[in-house]
Amino acid sequence: MSSEVKLDPWGHISVKDYGWLMRTFGIKPFNEVLDKLREIAEPNRYMRRGIVFGHRDFGKKVINPLSKGEPVALLTGFMPSGRFHFGHKLTADQIIYYQKLGVKVHVVIADAEAYAVRKMDREKTIEIGLYEYIANLIALGLDPSKAVFYFQSNQKPTYYRLIQMFSRKVSLAEMEAIYGTMEPSKVVSALTQAADILHVQLDDYGGYKNVIVPVGADQDPHLRLARDISDRFHNELNLERPASTYHMLQRGLDGNKMSSSKxxxxxxxxxxxxxxxxxxxxxxxxxxxxxxxxxxxxxxxxxxxxxxxxxxxxxxxxxxxxxxxxxxxxxxxxxxxxxxxxxxxxxxxxxxxxxxxxxxxxxxxxxxxxxxx
Ligand code: SF4
The missing domain is CATH 1.10.240.10 (Tyrosyl-Transfer RNA Synthetase)
Known part of the structure; x- marks a missing residue:
């Protein structure tokens, strides 16, 4: 894969060359933290088998605080554009694993993004978010009484304020360098994703400074943008870089990308x-x-x-x-x-x-x- 290729988190490129991703964007191999993780918890099967293949700051932001009994939050999101399948279950299993370790789980239903980028019907996205995504997470074993679920279009004002503030310190050229060609809906969606990833650090949402975001390999652009933004707002908003893990995407039954639309x-x-x-x-x-x-x-x-x-x-x-x-x-x-x-x-x-x-x-x-x- 050429270094000119941009990852598209909206789904037009599937990442086959995970080594390329790690070399190009400085993602560290996950197996380097496995032994340290074993000191506090048994790694799950995705971690043991190299399906979770990479990370950023996992030791610093997850293992160290957990081993000292300090709070850690997890943020993950689901785009409510189709039915819940086994590719989604891979993420669900991981967040349930973290919840059992005492991590505070936050799940965002990306309904604003589904509306703007995927051109979904509003009512449909809300219904899918509730009865496909959140319901399946609960059925798989996520304890809803210890988790936070929210829709992007139904958060508190402080969350939207972040989106507005972030727009001041990010240029279009920079976003295009990360995402490829941008248009207004994608600009807003990318800044909203950054707010999703970073808002749990605000006092209004728990003030968590150790945050883990487990994502599929194709979602790394959102992490890179959020980490850059956290550096720029470190003094103003006391934001810190989130940690992330990267998992391989399970192939579809036809050998190609698994997708709700197929x-x-x-x-x-x-x-x-x-x-x-x-x-x-x-x-x-x-x-x-x-x-x-x-x-x-x-x-x-x-x-x-x-x-x-x-x-x-x-x-x-x-x-x-x-x-x-x-x-x-x-x-x-x-x-x-x-x-x-x-x-x-x-x-x-x-x-x-x-x-x-x-x-x-x-x-x-x-x-x-x-x-x-
Ligand atoms: S289905 Fe066939 S190729 Fe696949 S694991 Fe089983 S025996 Fe091997």
Missing amino acids: PDSTIFLTDDLEVARSKLMKALTGGRATVEEQKQLGAEPWKCTVYDFYMFQLIDDDKRLQEIYDSCISGKLLCGHCKRNAWSILEKFLEDHQKKLEKAKDIVLKYVDPPKF
């Missing part, structure tokens, strides 16, 4: 079981052209989206995952059997989750105040 590329957590099964059975694998060839040569799990599902979502036990990998490359495991095994795990998860989701939908409005128009 329903066959992913499994939604609300998919009817038969629909989900059918998608998994049709998923791209790393299998050979014939059974005989596969028995002889072994398959290629690194090309396989079913293996991705095992690695990202279905199997927490590293030893069990290694066994699947070994049986796959040795040719002992055949794709039909392997997919049925994956489905048996996934089916149990979906059945259980969908029951929890119905209950979560009933309580969502206790925990968030949606915009009125």
Whole structure:
């Protein structure tokens, strides 16, 4: 990937070369903080497996304060433009992990951005934010009584004041250097994202000076802008740089980018079981052209989206995952059997989750105040 390529957090480029991202933007390898993290908590499977591959200031802003019992906040956001799928679950699992470590979780529903950049209908974004995103987070295990949920278009005035203030110290040329071609909707959305990331440092929102933002690799532009802005407002607003982690994006079932707008590329957590099964059975694998060839040569799990599902979502036990990998490359495991095994795990998860989701939908409005128009 050329250094001229800009990352587009609004979704037009998928980041395949994570090494390029780290070299170009100075992101540090996450494995360098794993041992230190183990002193206070067991890393989750995304961290152990290198799916969370990079970080900025994780030791300084997360491990050190947690080890001293100091407060840490997490900020993460969801764009309410489609249904909640397994790519979103990757972020959800991480924020639940941090909540269990005592981190104060803040979840923003980026409805203003969905309206301005994705041209979504307002009512639809609010409904999706409530009943897809927040409800799924609760059903997955996020404790809503210990989390803060908000919509971008329904915050307190001090949050909007940040957006106005930030506009004074950022130039259009600088934003274009980070994001590529800009237009008013993207300028406002980018400054709003910076306010999302930084507002938890204000006294009105808890005054958290240690903030972690776990993001997919394609969201780094927002972190770079927010960190630059925090430097410029360090004296005026006492803002500090947030820490971040970067995770790989799980490929879609067709081997390309997973997306809500391509329903066959992913499994939604609300998919009817038969629909989900059918998608998994049709998923791209790393299998050979014939059974005989596969028995002889072994398959290629690194090309396989079913293996991705095992690695990202279905199997927490590293030893069990290694066994699947070994049986796959040795040719002992055949794709039909392997997919049925994956489905048996996934089916149990979906059945259980969908029951929890119905209950979560009933309580969502206790925990968030949606915009009125
Ligand atoms: S055996 Fe399983 S992991 Fe290996 S390529 Fe086939 S479906 Fe993928």
